[in-house]
Amino acid sequence: MFDLKGKVALVTGAARGIGKEIALTLAFQGADVIVTDIAETVSDVAKEIEELGVKSLALKCDVSNQEEVLNVQKQVIEKFQKLDILVNNAGIYPQKPFLEMTAADWCTVMRVNQFGTFYFTKAFIQGMVDRKYGKIVNLSSISGPVGVFPNLVHYSTTKAAIAGFTKALALEMAPYHINVNAVAPGPIDVSAGQIPEAMTAQIVRAIPLGRMGKPDDVANLVVFLVSDEANFITGQTIVSDGGYTLP
Numbered sequence: 001m002f003d004l005k006g007k008v009a010l011v012t013g014a015a016r017g018i019g020k021e022i023a024l025t026l027a028f029q030g031a032d033v034i035v036t037d038i039a040e041t042v043s044d045v046a047k048e049i050e051e052l053g054v055k056s057l058a059l060k061c062d063v064s065n066q067e068e069v070l071n072v073q074k075q076v077i078e079k080f081q082k083l084d085i086l087v088n089n090a091g092i093y094p095q096k097p098f099l100e101m102t103a104a105d106w107c108t109v110m111r112v113n114q115f116g117t118f119y120f121t122k123a124f125i126q127g128m129v130d131r132k133y134g135k136i137v138n139l140s141s142i143s144g145p146v147g148v149f150p151n152l153v154h155y156s157t158t159k160a161a162i163a164g165f166t167k168a169l170a171l172e173m174a175p176y177h178i179n180v181n182a183v184a185p186g187p188i189d190v191s192a193g194q195i196p197e198a199m200t201a202q203i204v205r206a207i208p209l210g211r212m213g214k215p216d217d218v219a220n221l222v223v224f225l226v227s228d229e230a231n232f233i234t235g236q237t238i239v240s241d242g243g244y245t246l247p
């Protein structure tokens with residue numbers, strides 16, 4: 001559908017779930033894809049990508065550790081010489097009522113969801129500025145910028161921040177032809193059918209389109225946003241939630 005041949009992309013948190021699907025979909029459209037994650041199993045995703053006939057590289061990296069992120073940047077530039085597409089996907093959503101939430105809980109979520117996005121963007125954006133080309137997509141959520149879910153005050157705060165970060169960065173990067181956008185998914189089933197049926201039914205009742213989201217609902221949107229077909233879109237946080245936040 002979109003031609004990403006010759007492009008080099010990197011997806012954080014790509015060992016499973018939405019990140020894995022984004023990485024595979026980018027590869028399917030012809031991009032070479034670097035996959036990073038704290039989980040060793042990210043190397044299995046790199047193998048799947050190579051089976052699609054493009055290049056890949058798996059790197060273990062905690063997005064909340066700036067040294068590890070800079071090491072990824074070094075290895076990517078050594079092997080691929082450039083990065084065209086950055087998808088800041090890695091994120092955590094540990095549920096906890098606010099009354100029980102500690103400063104340590106708060107910091108953990110901020111460090112992964114917010115600092116991780118900042119570290120990866122900082123590491124690669126100068127190269128994009130120099131080449132006057134770049135596509136950045138950040139994973140936000142409907143929880144924060146649009147609606148909220150219970151027991152996720154820290155998470156919702158980071159995801160609203162990601163929407164603000166996306167807008168502010170898009171403005172500064174526009175002169176360099178770098179598009180910065182975010183996607184805000186609704187409930188996406190990343191468990192491959194492991195969510196109990198009763199719980200799925202309850203969520204689905206709140207979704208006008210009548211089903212849970214799937215990782216490829218998000219991946220297809222990301223691929224559009226990083227394609228040259230979306231060159232005139234920047235600073236946006238685009239909701240993909242089956243109408244969940246409409247009523």
Ligand SMILES: NC(=O)c1ccc[n+]([C@@H]2O[C@H](COP(=O)([O-])OP(=O)(O)OC[C@H]3O[C@@H](n4cnc5c(N)ncnc54)[C@H](O)[C@@H]3O)[C@@H](O)[C@H]2O)c1
Binds near residue numbers: 018038061139
């Ligand atoms: N699943 C949903 O319903 C949903 C909805 C809205 C937004 N999102 C967002 O989409 C993104 C992906 O979510 P998911 O549901 O696929 O999650 P997931 O838990 O299935 O996968 C997350 C991946 O990130 C990795 N990861 C976690 N902490 C990391 C760290 N510090 N450094 C590097 N990698 C790390 C994990 O190992 C895992 O492979 C997140 O940013 C999440 O907030 C998910």
